[in-house]
Amino acid sequence: MNKPIHESETRTVRDLKELLPERWKLIKLKLVCNIETGFAFPSEVFGETGTPVIRITDIKNREINLSEIKRVDDLLLKSKPKRPSVNKGDIIMAMTGATIGKVGYYNSDKPSYLNQRVCRFIPASIDRGYLWHTLNSEIYKKYIELEAFGGAQANISDSQLLNFPAPLPELEAEQQKIAQFLDYETAKIDALIDEQKRLIELLKEKRQAVISHAVTKGLNPDAPMKDSGIEWLGEVPEHWEIKKLKFCSRMLSDKGKDNTNAISLENIENGTGAFIKTESNFDQEGVLFEPLDILFGKLRPYLAKVYLAREHGSALGDILVFRANKDISPEFLFFRLISQEFIRQVDQSSYGSKMPRANPELIKSLQIAVPPIEEQVKVSDYLANLQFNKIMPSVINASSLVKLLEERRSALISAAVTGKIDVRDWQPPAGSDTVDSNASVQTERHYG
Structure with missing residues (x-):
């Protein structure tokens, strides 16, 4: 059932219509394109071979990512769609959930099925490239927010998606020109975004490499080394001790409520230990912790959710809490537990396929290299300075630039598909490629 039209939506449409150029009209998408929705495949038929099935989770970074796609063997299906309906260049959209x-x-090049709550748009009398950018515009995203129904999980129907009053130039040639312009301009912005994202990944990789080296080899490159006898540790400084984690710390289990500082896995950033503030409100018991205790996420340990507490609180859900012994620096232990090698050892011994969890007893039995307390402090101070004064500021700056570029991209698309900028006379710079920048437009050129 369609919801009543919101007053804010009515006002938005009216204002938009008044601002459109005279040669433009507001035309509901259902008059210029169609939608095909997906099929409810039973989860037990998913496998590693057969025809691909596009799920919501496969829609990533404005494309269909096939790296984790599920497949179905047509021979195993008791009921199925008439044929795989998705072909190269089709535009796919999620119809439910947070995304x-x-x-x-x-x-x-290989046809695919659509899973339930996923749809594809089929352009009829609208340029495919122009449709692509319209669906990526802020005005369409806002329309979906207003129209979506449901409580905990938002949903939208195909009829609602097609009921959107789309701003359209009368001539398809202008639609194509707008699509070409946006392909060219957004490709430049996307290249800058990709460059900053690569920089962020390189900085994070450098951080991990430095942490792993410092907590295993120390800071003195001339220190005499010895074989640790532990394969994943390798050589360590001669004067360092090899100890099991349970002899360096104790795992806490006392529970209680501390809702003023309740921390769950969603509050811990992967791989960095940074705190993430969320809007979640908790009213449940958790493992009580104090400042400088270490919170270690045991669910999907490969995510490396490790946090050094700065104040009292309670750890909720799949979080283990460790308290360093008096002869162990909590900061040093934090960097040891968040290092790639330690996380890898924990992950390799986790159990469960869909929701892998770490075995607490195995974690406590893992052996680590421990320097004297004075050296622990030097190592942790060095790593803290590297993280908070050098690498993390660079990551924050690059992340801020990505956000600004994404906002610029969004504003440019919205301005172009609402006629706020006139690109009828726009021409690409000599020698530039206006086709390869966007697959949806490539398909329009190739398949009409």
Whole structure:
């Protein structure tokens, strides 16, 4: 059932219509394109071979990511769609959940099925490239927010998606020109975004490499070394001791409520130990912790959710809490537990396929290299300075630039598909490629 039209939506449409150029009209998408929705495949038929099935989780970064795609063997299906309906260049959208309205294009030569709550747009009398950018515009995203129904999980129907009053130039040639312009300009912005994201990954890799080296080899490159006898540790300084984690710390189990500082896995950033503030409100018991205790996420340990507490609180859900012994620096132990090698050892011994969890007893039995307390402090001070004064500021700056570029991209698309900028006379710079920048437009050129 369609919801009543919101007053804010009515006002938005009226204001938009008044601002459109005279040669433009507001036309509901259902008059210029169609939608095909997915099929409810039973989860037990998913496997590693057969025809691909596009799920909501496969829509990533405005494309269909095939790296984790599920497949179905047609021979195992008791009931199935008439044929795989998704072809190269099709525009796919999520119709439910936190990422409702997320759009991606399908760039594989092999046809695919659509799973339930995923749909594809089929342009009829609208340029495919122009449709692509309209679906990526802020005005369409806002429309979905207003129209979506449901409580904990937002949903939207195909009829609602098609009921959107889209701003359209009368001439398809202008639609194509707008699509070409946006392809060219957004490709430049996307290149800058990718460059900053690569920088962020390189900085994080450098951080991990430095941490792993410092907590295993120390800071003195001339220190005499010895074989630790532990394969994953390798050589360590001669004067360092090899100890099991349970002899360096104790795992806490006392529970209670401390809702003023209740921390769950969603509050711990992967791989960095940074605190993430959320809007979640908790009213449950957790393992009580004090400042300088270490919180270690045991669910999906490969995510490396490790946090050094700065104040009292309670750890909720799949979080283990360790308290360093008096001869162990809590900061040093934090860096040891968040290092790639330690996380890898924990992950390799986790159990459960869909929701892998670490075995607390195995974690406590893992052996680590421990320097004298004075050296622990020097190592942790060095790593803290590297993280908080050098690497993390660079990561924050690059992340801020990514956000600004994404906002610029979004504003540019919205301005172009609402006629706020006139690109009818726009021409790409000599020698530039206006086709390869966007797969949806490539398909329009190739398949009409």
